[in-house]
Amino acid sequence: MLDELIREIKAFIIETLDLEDISPDDIDADALLFGDGLGLDSIDSLELGVGLQKRYGLKISAEDEEARRIFSSVRTLATYVAAHQTV
Amino acid sequence: MSGMKLRNWVAWMPGCETVGAWRQWAHTGAPIVAGAGLLAAPPPIKEIPPLLRRRAAAMGRAALHVLSRPELPYAGQPIVLCSRHGEFQRSFDLQAELAREGRVSPQQFGMSVHNATGGLFMMAQKARAPLTALAAGEEGALAGLQEACAELADGADAVWLLYCEEPLPGEYRQLLGDAAVRGDCHFAFLLELVSGSEFRLAPEAGGGEGRPALPLDLLRFLLRVEDARLCLSPRGNWTLRRTAIAGA
Numbered sequence: 001m002l003d004e005l006i007r008e009i010k011a012f013i014i015e016t017l018d019l020e021d022i023s024p025d026d027i028d029a030d031a032l033l034f035g036d037g038l039g040l041d042s043i044d045s046l047e048l049g050v051g052l053q054k055r056y057g058l059k060i061s062a063e064d065e066e067a068r069r070i071f072s073s074v075r076t077l078a079t080y081v082a083a084h085q086t087v
Numbered sequence: 088m089s090g091m092k093l094r095n096w097v098a099w100m101p102g103c104e105t106v107g108a109w110r111q112w113a114h115t116g117a118p119i120v121a122g123a124g125l126l127a128a129p130p131p132i133k134e135i136p137p138l139l140r141r142r143a144a145a146m147g148r149a150a151l152h153v154l155s156r157p158e159l160p161y162a163g164q165p166i167v168l169c170s171r172h173g174e175f176q177r178s179f180d181l182q183a184e185l186a187r188e189g190r191v192s193p194q195q196f197g198m199s200v201h202n203a204t205g206g207l208f209m210m211a212q213k214a215r216a217p218l219t220a221l222a223a224g225e226e227g228a229l230a231g232l233q234e235a236c237a238e239l240a241d242g243a244d245a246v247w248l249l250y251c252e253e254p255l256p257g258e259y260r261q262l263l264g265d266a267a268v269r270g271d272c273h274f275a276f277l278l279e280l281v282s283g284s285e286f287r288l289a290p291e292a293g294g295g296e297g298r299p300a301l302p303l304d305l306l307r308f309l310l311r312v313e314d315a316r317l318c319l320s321p322r323g324n325w326t327l328r329r330t331a332i333a334g335a
Contacts, residue, residue, distance in 0.1 A: 017194070018141040039138050046193035 005078045013074070016051040017044050029074040037073070045071060057086035089236035090330070092283025093309055094245065097153045098276035099130055113310035129273075135211045142194065144174045146253035147204040149275035154208045154249065159279065161208075165217040165238045166247045168205040169231035169302065171224060172255060174198070179256040204251070225298065228305040229319035232288050232327065239282045250302035251275035276306050284331050291316075291326040 010024035013033075017040065031037035034045065048071065052058045058081065060067050070080045098109050129148035132140050134155035143151055150168070154161070178199050181191050197203070202220035209218055217238070223230035231248050238246040253273050255263070299320045300308070308317040308327065319325045 020137045020141045022137070041138075043194050043197045050190065050193060 002075075002078055002082060005082055006074055009074050009078045009081065012051065012055060013048065016047055027074060029078075031073060033071055033073060033077075052081070055087075056081050056084075058084055089240065089288045090282065090284045090286065091236060091239060091280045091288070092285040093278060094281050095159050095279040096277060096306075096309070097156045097159050098274070098306060099149050099153050100272070100274040100276075101128075104130070109306075110310055113307045135207065139207045139211050142198050143204060143207060144177050144198075144253070145273060146170065146174045146251050146275070147198075147207065149253070149273060150204050150249060150251040151208055151211075153251075153275045153277040154247075155211075159277070161212055161214070161247075162245075163214055163216050164245045164247050164279070165219070165243050166205055166208070166249060167219045167221065167231055167234045167238065168202065168249045168251070169221045169223070169227050169234075170201070170251050171222055171227045172252060173201050173222060174204070174253060175259070176253065176256050179258070205249075225301075226320050226322075228300045228302045229325050231302070232305075232319070233325075235278075235280050236288055239280065245279055245281045248278040248280055249275065250278075250305075252302070272303075274303065276302070278309070285329070287328045287330050288319075289326065289328070290324045291328070292324065296321050 006029050007024060010027045010029075013019065013027070014022055014024065027038060034040045045067075049060055052060060060070060060080075064070075070076055103109055103112055129145050130152040132143070132148055132151045132155060134157075135143075135151050140148070140151060154166075177195055181195055181199055184191050184195075201222055202218060205218040205220055208214075209216070219234055219238075221227065221230050221234060227250070231250060235246045235248040251274065254260070296318075299322075300317055305317065305319070305327070308314050312329070314329065316326055316328045319327055
C-alpha cells in the first residue's frame with residue numbers, strides 16, 4: 001500500500017516540479033529531497049505545498065515544525081499523505 | 088559618443104541556427120520574421136543543469152542556448168539582457184490561473200520577473216557579475232546598446248548584450264500591429280562587445296524617420312558590412328554608425 005503511494009508521490013513530484021530527464025526509478029524513496037539528495041530548493045518546497053493541497057487536500061504550513069520532517073524524503077512524505085489525505 | 092567593437096556573436100531563431108544561415112538572412116533581405124515559426128521547438132540547452140533549465144520557457148531556452156555555446160565561453164563579463172516582452176506566455180498563464188483558482192504556482196511566479204532567465208544562467212555559472220534586464224518597448228535595441236556602452240565606460244573589459252523574445256500569446260498579438268513591429272518572434276542573439284572604434288553610438292542630426300530599429304534590425308545591420316549607419320530611434324536621432332571595418 002505504502003509502496004504504491006511512494007510510486008505515486010514520485011510521479012507527483014516529477015510532474016509538479018517539471019523535473020526533466022528524471023524518472024520515478026531515479027528517485028530513491030529514502031534520499032533527501034532538498035539539498036544534497038535530489039537537489040530541490042525552497043521554491044520547490046512551496047510548489048510541492050501548493051500541489052499537495054490540490055492533489056490530496058493537505059495543507060502543510062511552512063511554519064509547521066513538522067514540515068521539515070514531512071518533506072525530508074519521498075517515504076516520509078508518502079507516510080504523511082497516507083495518514084492525513086482528505087481527497 | 089561611445090565607440091565599441093563587436094568581438095563575437097551567436098544567434099538562434101527557428102530555422103536559422105548557423106553563422107552561414109544568419110549571414111544569408113542578413114544579406115538576402117529576408118523578412119525579419121523569416122523562419123520564426125510560432126510553434127517551433129526551442130533549442131536544446133544540455134549545457135545548463137536539468138534542475139535549472141526546467142524552469143526556462145520558450146524565450147528562456149533560446150536565451151540560455153546562445154549564452155551557453157561552447158564556441159563563446161563565458162568569462163565573467165557583465166550581462167545586459169534585453170527583451171521587450173520577456174516570457175510573457177508565463178505571465179499570461181499566471182493571470183489565468185489566478186482568475187481560475189485564486190492562487191498561482193510559486194515556481195512560475197518566481198520565474199515571472201524579467202531578470203529570471205539571466206539569473207538561471209548566472210546560477211549555472213556560479214557567477215556574480217552584474218546582470219541588467221531591460222524592457223524598453225519599441226526602443227529595446229537602442230536601450231540595450233546604451234546600457235552596454237555604460238558598462239564599458241564603467242570599466243568592463245567586455246560586455247555580453249543579449250536580445251531575446253518569444254511569440255506573444257494569441258490574445259495579445261493583434262493589439263500590437265504586425266509581427267515586425269511587435270518584435271515578438273522567437274529568437275535570441277548574443278553580442279560580445281568591447282571598447283573600440285568599429286561602431287559609434289551617438290545622436291546624429293537628421294538621424295531618421297519611421298519606426299525605431301528592432302533587435303533583429305540591429306543584428307542585420309551588424310552583419311552587413313556594406314551598411315554604414317542604422318537609425319535606432321527617430322526620437323533623439325540615436326544612430327549606430329560603422330566607423331571601421333571589422334578586424335581592421
